[in-house]
């Protein structure tokens with residue numbers, strides 16, 4: 001598998017924020033969000049090929065119960081299914097973080113879906129078109145909702161993005177408000193300070209959850225921590 005990095009840290013986002021976890025970050029993404037906080041897996045994919053045996057050893061050596069498989073877009077990786085089976089065999093609690101543009105059968109405890117809305121569109125004309133064609137795949141979202149324990153995590157940059165979340169949810173009435181998390185768009189500690197307060201208030205006012213970005217709060221845009 002093409003892997004950007006593996007490291008232990010705490011989960012910074014969503015329902016398991018603060019939980020010590022082993023991160024396995026695949027490299028490569030079919031989208032190009034302008035705010036991507038891991039451009040080394042999307043705009044300029046970096047990493048190295050690692051075999052399933054090597055990754056199994058990394059998991060085995062880790063004392064953390066939680067494994068977060070993220071990217072990039074991990075669902076693009078052909079060997080993802082086998083990797084999740086390895087995690088299961090090692091009794092790990094697995095989160096997969098995905099933009100839900102690709103469906104794949106996996107073993108996971110939490111499917112953290114982060115739909116990429118129009119507010120993620122890149123400026124680059126070539127990528128803008130591809131991004132727009134790829135970013136919303138309702139059949140994939142439905143399949144994930146039907147097969148996995150899902151949360152929906154929306155990146156909020158402006159107030160209008162909250163109304164856009166409601167637009168999205170009108171297409172998927174099966175999603176409960178309690179599954180919906182609003183997370184501030186922020187790649188730096190300064191941005192996070194500016195954004196967190198009003199996004200948290202908006203989440204509360206709309207009956208949604210608020211997701212912090214603990215890793216940005218603590219480490220800013222530092223990689224692999």
Ligand code: SF4
Pocket residue numbers: 029030031032033035036037038039041042071072073099116
């Ligand atoms: S989907 Fe995620 S990894 Fe891909 S470009 Fe967007 S933010 Fe980056």
